[in-house]
Amino acid sequence: MPETDTDSLTDVAERLFGAIECGDIAAVAQLFSPTVAVWKSGDVRDNDHARSVKIINWFITTTTDRRYEILDRQLFGGGF
Template structure:
């Protein structure tokens, strides 16, 4: 992973990012909850919907329970004055195969909390994985 240092490094955004992706990867919803602001919004490019905190946590819990833990590889992160930008590949391994989902997230932070996530990804690999798991 490459992090480009900026003045925001002192703001702890790299630490927030590390803790967030580690928590999501292991399905630790309590840790994600601690990082989310009460009024966090999570937007996805593929449906253009803003999820609430509760909706996002429900989605993350479902992914972990039904598909298994995530692993983030090929991580490139840029720290910004109000958060960070991260490109990565999320890997989900199960049933002897690994599904790779390239993604990018723009994460906005305030007062040590995540206040907004804008997630950009092609949902096709994820949709195919969900369909395959539903038939097994």
């Protein structure tokens, strides 16, 4: 993957998780592509944009303190 793609994906990842930590659901919705496909443990299918934003909104509204520590981030063509 070209370095510029890696830099762009890393930037989006940092902004996305920063928005979640700050509780900025509008930024999360904007950072998710309209064609996003999000998978989480326990799902039998990917979640689309609306469902993914709804899940993150639930997480933000039911937690008071959010912090992400990157232990391993896998980048691939078009996502992370």
